[in-house]
Amino acid sequence: MDSNTICAISTPPGQGGIAVIRISGEAAITIVNALFEQTGKEKGKSTILLKEGYTLTHGNLMDEDKIIDEVMIALFRGPHSYTGEDTVEISCHGSIYIQQQILQLLVRSGCRIALPGEFTQRAFLNKKMDLSQAEAVADLIASNSASAHNMAIKQMRGGFSKELNALRANLLRFVSLIELELDFSEEDVHFANRDQLYELASDIHTHISRLAGSFSVGNALKNGIPVAIVGETNAGKSTLLNLLLNEERALVSNIHGTTRDVIEDTIVIQGVTYRFIDTAGIRKTNDIIENMGIELTYKKIEQASIILWMIDCTQVSEHIEWMASKIVPRAKNKKLILVFNKIDNVCEEEIDVLDNLFSDVDAERIHISAKDKLNINLLEDMITRAAHLPQISSEDFIVNNARHYEALVQADKSIIRVQEGIKNHISGDFLSQDIRECMHYLGEITGEINADEILGNIFSHFCIGK
């Protein structure tokens, strides 16, 4: 394990009221102490060396005789810290210049700039959390909706890991008995009750396959449910998108320039993230280039879970049947919603005529005016119903991490082989091998089993300072 003392700015980049610089490692306290001059009653004494953990001390951070800033020092003594090591957090004024000066001062004093996620990696290596909990920290920081936040909090609190560890403990008990049999192989004894083992394998299979099955939901909740908006140009696609974007933007209006940095068309509706996929307008044409664009639209329809077909009520295309023949088959097994837009410009009779035109299309339908913000809430309700997300109870754990999903699929394959093996009365050494393989994959999730490249890959996706 790397025993260097590391430092990084842990607060978001840029200028603010305050910023926090985190230092962790063997020398964290002595390094900061050498730069620190306490003010107030105990002025001049550098007493953080003697301070208890979980205390705050006010004073000046000095570069020799020069005051860099008045700061607040938060002290944590290992193992009672986030990383499990001695840790100091310096709260300074949030000037970019000061943040840089302090960082440079710490580096000159012997700290090293932390790699992305290195604080959390140390927490993992010091057994303050397991690997799936560490991964949840990154998910939590990236969470931008209630559902993503819920999943991350649950995973960070370790319920998932406990579940997996219980499964592994059960498997270990059996595999030990089976391996004991092998020592007595000439006597053909069965220490491990095959019926009980079969029952356990069935339980585990049910459990694992339920978890693996939750990945499609978990992934959708984490990365957004794909929604394709199709329709002719000028049907009002952009107006609708902006409307949905802005309504949600209002909620986070006092946070500047944040959501914009993510994919432009990610929209949170009723606590769930949707990934809106803009498409080129579909129309009958002989233009080769334009047809390539339309082919791409078809592909996007196939990738989506929900398709909004926007129809301009004031200008219905003569090719409506042709369009339906292109869209409807591709929307099979997906949710297709016909969105009749611009109803502020047509009378009821016209709407009825329109409805008739689409009577053959098996889809939900809604009448809106994006311009007048009419029925937008109803559309949001309809999208939420179309997403058809299972109610997540506080009991259920949802897998939303591709690495976990892969491991679960492999673990499931192994446990199925165990079940089949028992049925076919295969020998204990083969059974043992499959059980060990299942344990291996479950252990990969929590980090009981880990390869350096897996760790490197996981933590490199963290932000710096966490």
Add this chain to the structure above:
Amino acid sequence: MDSNTICAISTPPGQGGIAVIRISGEAAITIVNALFEQTGKEKGKSTILLKEGYTLTHGNLMDEDKIIDEVMIALFRGPHSYTGEDTVEISCHGSIYIQQQILQLLVRSGCRIALPGEFTQRAFLNKKMDLSQAEAVADLIASNSASAHNMAIKQMRGGFSKELNALRANLLRFVSLIELELDFSEEDVHFANRDQLYELASDIHTHISRLAGSFSVGNALKNGIPVAIVGETNAGKSTLLNLLLNEERALVSNIHGTTRDVIEDTIVIQGVTYRFIDTAGIRKTNDIIENMGIELTYKKIEQASIILWMIDCTQVSEHIEWMASKIVPRAKNKKLILVFNKIDNVCEEEIDVLDNLFSDVDAERIHISAKDKLNINLLEDMITRAAHLPQISSEDFIVNNARHYEALVQADKSIIRVQEGIKNHISGDFLSQDIRECMHYLGEITGEINADEILGNIFSHFCIGK
């Protein structure tokens, strides 16, 4: 005074490893306590009510039964806090969603979102700092160079205020004696020794006028020394600017997207900020619009302290004398530097010819290649010398705040009237009036004397959360 409990995100906006939400006011501790659930040894007990100040407590922040985040609570009990009130700082995971959820939760629990600078305003109202110190906090956060940082730190630490308060105390002693004389006006006594008063007034005048005189330097250091770059198009102005920008950028490379938000062409060279003013190329033309642009260039030359005249060595204009006749007179009393660019493309003889062409121009000259980064350090040294900043000793205080400068100018006028009054043996009541006026202006700086609109104006320029 507003006794509401206020809250705000104090760390820079956006996503990061951690974020800090600050709550200050009478109910700060009870409000946070009601939302907090301690974990660890004292699990389940909400003990921050009983915690001492300057302590940290780890636990969960709850929205009823739902965990919003695992947080660290820093507790400060008034008057031993930044604002002087009970204050809680919640360190949470730096997800934008979580920051918003906590802020909304606090508002639902009875907090109000803080106005910009409101924490510091409360610190001022609770006499934790005076007004010039409070203003220094905003300057410190905005400081982006060593010199701006030095000035802000010095002002925040209150040396300036102590100086002004000492002057006011001296004046108060004399004005009291003079006003006592007024009670005995029929007896024509002089409790206040006029010679001593004159000496004091002279001292104060020297002092105040030195401070007021430092404003031109202070303002330049704070807002940047204006440097105009003139020359024909394609002389390499942009290449040079980018070069200077990038060299400094490299120093702050691990902070993202910050300097870009400020004026594009502010460049810190050797700890001092320069405001580079781009100008339209100057050439002889009859085009009315183009001539308007050139007129604007002349104005910018007049506003600048330093003028860099960029000359393309490979392509010297035939109008060089005409250009000199336009630039040189406007550069009078300013520093003019001839920057011969692209010397990588010419031989020494050609450079000599060029130098001769400009032999009449009274200016420093330097030969560079912006493309090959040749002699850029020398140019930076030359700019630094041209800025001709007095060495700031740790003794001297530099005024960099326009409000302070205005008050000092007014105070100086009053004290000069006091000096003249004594010389002309004017009566005590007039003297007293002028001394009181001087005291008033000095008191405005530290906030001894303040009007609500001054306060409102000062604190509205703060960032939220400080």
